[in-house]
Amino acid sequence: MAALIGVLPGDGIGPEVIDQALRVLDAIARRSGRHFELRQGLIGGAAIDATGKAFPEDTRRLALEADAVLLGAVGGPKWSDPAARERPEQGLLDLRAAMGVYANVRPVRTHPSLYDASPLRPERIRDVDILVIRELTGGIYFGAKQRDADRASDLCSYSRAEIERVLRVAGVMARGRRGRVTSVDKANVLETSRLWRSVANELFAREFPELQLEHMLVDAAAMHLLSRPREFDVLVTENMFGDILTDEASMLAGSMGMLPSASLDEKGRGLYEPIHGSAPDIAGRGIANPCGTILSAAMLLRHSLGLEAEAARIENAVHEVLESGLRTRDIAAASSREATTVQMGDAVVARLNA
Ligand code: IPM
Ligand code: MG
Numbered sequence: 001m002a003a004l005i006g007v008l009p010g011d012g013i014g015p016e017v018i019d020q021a022l023r024v025l026d027a028i029a030r031r032s033g034r035h036f037e038l039r040q041g042l043i044g045g046a047a048i049d050a051t052g053k054a055f056p057e058d059t060r061r062l063a064l065e066a067d068a069v070l071l072g073a074v075g076g077p078k079w080s081d082p083a084a085r086e087r088p089e090q091g092l093l094d095l096r097a098a099m100g101v102y103a104n105v106r107p108v109r110t111h112p113s114l115y116d117a118s119p120l121r122p123e124r125i126r127d128v129d130i131l132v133i134r135e136l137t138g139g140i141y142f143g144a145k146q147r148d149a150d151r152a153s154d155l156c157s158y159s160r161a162e163i164e165r166v167l168r169v170a171g172v173m174a175r176g177r178r179g180r181v182t183s184v185d186k187a188n189v190l191e192t193s194r195l196w197r198s199v200a201n202e203l204f205a206r207e208f209p210e211l212q213l214e215h216m217l218v219d220a221a222a223m224h225l226l227s228r229p230r231e232f233d234v235l236v237t238e239n240m241f242g243d244i245l246t247d248e249a250s251m252l253a254g255s256m257g258m259l260p261s262a263s264l265d266e267k268g269r270g271l272y273e274p275i276h277g278s279a280p281d282i283a284g285r286g287i288a289n290p291c292g293t294i295l296s297a298a299m300l301l302r303h304s305l306g307l308e309a310e311a312a313r314i315e316n317a318v319h320e321v322l323e324s325g326l327r328t329r330d331i332a333a334a335s336s337r338e339a340t341t342v343q344m345g346d347a348v349v350a351r352l353n354a
Contacts, residue, residue, distance in 0.1 A: 012278025014072025020345030044074025054091025117254030134242025257289025
């Protein structure tokens with residue numbers, strides 16, 4: 001039976017980058033004789049415009065039925081009125097919660113062909129290979145919100161079970177890597193972090209005694225990501241810290257546009273999206289970097305469909321294209337040839353077909 005992939009392009013540059021990822025999946029399907037059934041759905045601002053809801057019922061049904069979901073980005077100035085009842089971002093949060101994808105996996109790797117795209121010195125970022133695991137369905141993103149004229153609050157709450165299951169993903173993934181886990185928290189201030197830390201100590205002593213677990217405060221982690229990024233292996237943290245640290249870490253790789261992500265549930269069903277947003281400032285201009293989304297499609301093949309070889313072929317193709325000097329504007333260098341979103345997609349597809 002063909003795997004069913006839900007496709008949610010969303011807003012801004014979302015549809016542009018998704019188009020290129022779909023061309024790549026099509027090229028893979030042709031070459032490997034596999035068949036993917038793609039079914040499109042609405043999310044975010046596009047869904048608000050069409051249905052009044054940021055996460056319509058049809059999209060919920062598609063997301064729950066699909067083997068995996070590929071998403072572009074949501075949001076934009078059109079829907080950012082603070083008084084609005086429906087917000088595009090809430091649609092994305094509702095989707096993550098509905099799918100139960102609590103472990104957001106964000107690989108941050110630097111590549112020699114992109115050293116010059118990073119604002120950091122090449123000797124700092126050489127051979128960086130960090131796997132960030134961000135808790136995705138709890139914490140301050142999902143706690144009770146309150147607001148009156150002069151006061152507002154957002155509750156940050158975590159249960160032992162929520163903490164344990166995401167830490168376990170970090171442990172399992174660290175086993176196949178360098179065996180070092182950095183758990184990032186703010187235990188000098190936050191009660192949730194103190195629970196996080198003690199759950200981490202218990203879990204790693206019990207289930208992962210062979211791994212090296214260290215704790216790091218989030219402010220220090222923000223600094224060390226820039227001063228000694230090579231020393232991180234697996235970094236696991238709560239929802240909001242992970243959101244902030246991965247935007248920061250993307251600059252090691254050269255651009256937000258480069259980073260893919262996989263958000264996984266207990267059974268490996270997943271939601272795949274680039275870590276960047278809808279970039280309204282460049283939407284519709286054909287210059288967005290499709291690499292993060294194409295690499296997210298590769299993660300989809302690997303984690304949800306078990307197609308490791310096909311995933312690796314896509315990743316190799318992207319790196320070969322970057323090495324050939326073709327770059328979108330966000331990662332352009334003096335020596336590179338500037339490519340549009342579609343030209344980048346053309347080049348990756350051509351490598352896959354070669
Ligand atoms: C991300 C984004 C989202 C988040 C926004 C769009 C709600 O920044 O995926 O990192 O904060 O999770
Ligand atoms: Mg973010």
